[in-house]
Amino acid sequence: MTLFCAAATAVAERPFPKPRGLVNDFAGVIPSDYEQKITALCREVLQKAGTAIVVVTMPDIGGAEYNDYANRLYSAWGIGKKGEDKGVLIFVTVKERKMRIETGYGVEGILPDGLVGEIRDQYMIPYLRKNRFGDGILNGTMAVAQVIAKDAGIRLTGTAAPRRVKKKRSNFSYLPFLIFIIIFMFLPRRRGGSWLFFLPFFLGGGRGYSGGGGMGDSFGGFGGGFGGFGGGMSGGGGAGGGF
Template identity: 30%
Template sequence: MKNILIFFVLISASLFSQDIPDPLKPPRMVNDFVGLLSNKQNNYLERKLVAFNDTNSTQIAIVIVKTLNGYDISDYAQRLAQKWGIGRKEYENGAVIIVKPKTANEKGEIDIDVGYGLEPIIPDITAKRIIENEMIPHFRQNDYFGGLDAATNIIIELAAGHFSAEEYQKRTKGGSPVGWLVPFIVLIIIISMINRKRGGTYSSRGSSLPFWLAMGMMSGMGSRHGGSFGNFSSGSGGFGGGGSFGGFGGGSFGGGGASGSW
């Protein structure tokens, strides 16, 4: 009887696992199982997230799925994040953004899940604010790329320690977004990280960019979202071509984060 019970438990676990997709091969930060993003948009986000992983070790994954297979999206996100092992095992510093696009018959759903190590940095209320301020306004206009770009910019700044969750809450009080300054600051942070790492004095905070370079990038800013992350997508502005992603690091998740719909 005991063996039969164990058998059914194992079968059930296997079936549940099949409901959650495996990451793409070769591994990527951006896993678009729907084909929602264009190749240019996909590669732009991939380069940005890989660059931040290379310099900060924080892994931010984007997963776009057609169906949640009957799961509540928060449960789905935690199961997927745990199965994939997003984040470094020793730091538990992973984050995943799950998007199920809106269809004619179903509402669109979003979830941001963060690993144990990021929970104090991106608490639930902050994850909720990112969804409501940075993502849903874009998604309602069918601008999925703009929402994902804006959300990842904020997560990068929070994880890099440029401002705290409390400061973000104050900046976005009343529903107004942080604005064009966010992607500009993110650009400075990542370029500074890369330069310090190459020079052997890597630090996750601060910027040693000359003032004239910072002003030059500011004057070259284009749109308010989408391509507003400097010249990242073209490989200029200090990023080069971007490295390849070697895979997730075995991080764990405990349910921290938030979800939303539109």
């Protein structure tokens, strides 16, 4: 029975396509103007930093587990130069509504899983959920490129900063409570008590969220040329999730 299930999964799984370039929109969800920008950016990062960023969209993966599929696709294509393993796969499967950023061994130090998860959550998933695949993938690519460029000490020119989606700040206002505290300060204290008793209630709540850290907001852009497939390997680093 187990062998039958495994065989059924293997049959259902979509075979790995052959790479077309650094951007491989097999699902046909990236608008052409976005694809041009993403391609140019990936080329410049490859030329200047020697790191291959490869984008893949799939219409579906035929029932395969998406994290495993992305990892095996990375190895099958050999993203990055063999021995250096400086590569990143940005993977989206549309029917399953899953995405993953898979990192090669050579970039795990600058793109640890936690930071990749931040890029996923703040730069990609909010757009992918709205089927804005061009925005989500471009933003994710720019955020990854920014980290690589900073580490390599290079300047990327010609594009805006990636747009991070922040959690909304609280509408809580301290002003009414501060006025209330000031009034209490000038009221006579009751025997056995103090206005200070109320202070923790007014200072303990209403903390807003400032948005994530770890990512700067300056960025630059593009270049030319092609390559990026030289036998690179990934050990499963990165982060994925549903949208």
